[in-house]
Amino acid sequence: MSILDAATTTQLKGLLVNLRRPIELVASLGDDAKSADTRALVEEIAALSDKVSARLDGTDARRPSFAIRADAGPARVVFAGLPLGHEFTSLILALLHVGGHPPKEDADLLDQARALDGPLHFETFFSLTCQNCPDVVQALNILSAFNPNVSHVAIDGALFQDEVERRKIMAVPTVFLNGEPFGQGRMDLAQIVAKLDTGSIARAAEKIAAKDPFDVLVVGGGPAGAAAAIYAARKGIRTGVVAERFGGQVLDTMGIENFISVSHTEGPKLAAHLEQHVKDYDVDVMNLQKAVALKPANGDGLATIELENGASVRAKTVILSTGARWRQMGVPGEDEYRNKGVAYCPHCDGPLYKGKRVAVIGGGNSGVEAAIDLAGIVAHVTLIEYDGVLRADAVLQDKLRSLPNVTILVSALSTEVLGDGHKVTGLVYRDRTTGDDHTIHLEGIFVQIGLVPNTEWLKGSIALSNRGEIEIDARGETSLHGVFAAGDVTTVPYKQIVIAMGEGSKAALSAFDYLIRH
Template sequence: MALLDEQTQAALRQYLERLVEPIELVTALDASDAAKQLGELIEAIRAASPKVTVREAMGDEVAGGRRPAFAVTRPGEAPRVHFAGLPLGHEFASLILALLQVSGYPPKVDQAVIDQVKSLTAPLAFEVYVSLSCHNCPDVVQAVNAIAALNPNVTAVMIDGARFPQEVESRQIMAVPTVYLNGALFGQGRMELPEILAKVDTKNDERVRAQLAQKPLFDVLIVGGGPAGAAAAIYAARKGITTGIVAERFGGQVMDTLAIENFISVKETEGPKLVAGLEEHVKAYEVDVMNHQRAVGLRPGAAGQPAVVQLANGAELKAKTVILATGARWRELNVPGEREYRGKGVAYCPHCDGPLFKGKPVIVVGGGNSGVEAAIDLAGIVHHVTLLEYADALKADAVLQKKLASLPNVTVITQAETLEILGDGQKMTGLRYRDRASGEERQIDAAAVFVQIGLVPNTDWLDGVVARNRFGEIEIDPRCATSVPGIFAAGDCTTVPYKQIIIAMGEGAKAALSAFDFLIRQSAA
């Protein structure tokens, strides 16, 4: 059976018609089955375009000596973009973009970002550890590959953790994506190109502050770029008022969501795909999107003065009205050992990190939909899954519980109170819990624990500014108004019941209409 089906091969040929200059694939193979597959992929690429040639590597010039691996370069140049392992699954898109960008096809980023990349002078060697089922990993791989394609001082290596288990074990990598820079740990989790540049370019903050200082007074400024924030921006912009979005990460929590099957009129989709659609829709209007900026403070306006949103880099933005749509993040267990072993066995994304624990026992904490879905997914990868639920019964939908019960390598324990994450100082080794029925304490040995116990609102920075309930949710009225005139809120950061994407979008639209109504009444007063 061919590695690439006819449809994929046809798409590959179509993409490679865009190659600007000839490229060269430099191979470093061995006798493994994985190398045979990689060789087949290389041949498919070579056959797809006359601008592609292939040669064998000399010494360790490819992927630091890892095999099987290959690099993409231009003839006569030292390889800078490398793939250690087989870039299929979610990483196939990373491969296509690398082929194009190394040939001279420009990445789809602002010219200012391209200029910033080209201005980097320090040698940078990126190593990105991924799993092919990780939907966050391609963003990081594609970002560092673009930097390497544009700047001769930079190299980038994608490393499939499943293909290099000894390396993963020696570096104690238990979460993906994990990025090393010049041999030292650089970061974990999803990162976009501007975020990476901000960390390697020490002059970046000064430039960004100067740019933000030139921003106008907004009629409405939305803090947060998730479904609620995006909907608010579209509805506000359609009213013809000056609209801005400031977001730490456009898309928010939805970027970490893989399967979405309850978004009405869309039978099924994935979080990143939905976010791409949201961003495209927002940018169709005159909305000033200020991404990768974290809000740390809010000063409401008084006596006709505008509200001020303070950012982490020291910049300030002013607006007549503000819509808070900061969403939520994964709730933590808040037990000893959790933070110590985060990324070392304690994980929050089963789709991303599950493949790193293939054949090993793992634990899932949480019996709602997220927890049961995680257990079902992991059961197909790991040796055994133990699911712990605090209540006396699972809370997931019946269809999910039925599927879970059919799996032979899953154990469900209810009335289990997690007490401590255990470890050996380097990685997590197990979990201690209390049986709430008997009071007995017990221990489970495991390689990882996946925490799936709901969300906590991102509202800590608003302490003392607007009224919040005991859960930290912003209290709003039916029109999304907060306790402060001119400040509105929408989505998962508020008291609105049921944290769902479609509900957040509706609340964002409502908040924008309420802000517009507020502005009209103020101008008429």
């Protein structure tokens, strides 16, 4: 039985030549089929390099699992389950990093990671369909490979359902540190280290505050912000980017099939390409920085962006591209049970609801696609749409209606999320035709009702539409001279990646033209 196909085997063999020291795979196995697959996987990997050996006498209580260790040292990197799907890259990188191959991370960040005190034992619960999980798994594996005070086990939640239930895990990735909750959702190495090294925020603020003014300062690191930064930098002007997380909402997008000239890609992959393209130019990227206020230019002609860490950045022109986020239902119980049954990413969290009853809120393309995907995993899906008809494409509606374990409710208003204090137990909705209230008993609710612009921090300083979007003209200029905006945060219709990139490019050209004329 072979787990890896011929092409993957050839690719992996070529990568393992980068190992700088021997590594050992120690498998802890049971009598089940997944254990047999795990055994096959570790033996296949070991056969590809004389620097890799395999043992099958592991004593880990989680079975199947396998540790990756160097020079017979302690096992600081462990996979509980088969790291295939989105996590196969995590496995490859773990092999290389434990084997001494340096990660593609900033040298100062790695030094900061090595200096952390311990012991720090991390556990990450992931699912193989989660596009957010690999960043967390890979970051914690790097930390474990390069700091002897750190260890990490990545656990496939779908495979260890009993543990998931016992520890009340309702969303992935979920990270525990020394047995206590540490974080949920996407985190990269810089975010994790910053959370552990409390002094890093003050040091970053001091460093940012000392920067000279920029010609163009881009606020936001999604497709619009990346395009704006590249176009500005290509003009040879001093360009900076302030981003809360580089990649923006694209990081939460699973499949992308309408990005012209690329028939298929995935959000995290596109975000990585965007970041690398920006770094190819002389752009000062200030990542993990949240903007909290915009101060218009005064007598010195410089606008100011104030950051959450207390620092301020000044610039002759500003391009706002802070994007949008998932819209919430805004009903009682939603906040209380977020990540305890209320979820926003069906690809990430769907496997945790295997055999359970769930609801999807929203009858647009996103909602119907989510319901279709979930129907293949869960026991039953109830799709709830406020309007009298579904708004998704006809082909998606036809597919949804063909599924035997789906109920469609239209003219239905969700009014309350019910729970037992620990997790979701139901949803109350109102029939908008009759006015009657109904309760659905279920374990999960996936909210897919569109986007809301990230502009709360701009209220009172710039003209916004009644939807909270930044109002712009045909050149991307806002109500403030020298301040431009682009992408999903603006009044431009059709929130699409390709449109955001075009708008970001246009805003940068407009900013350059403004600099020339002023």
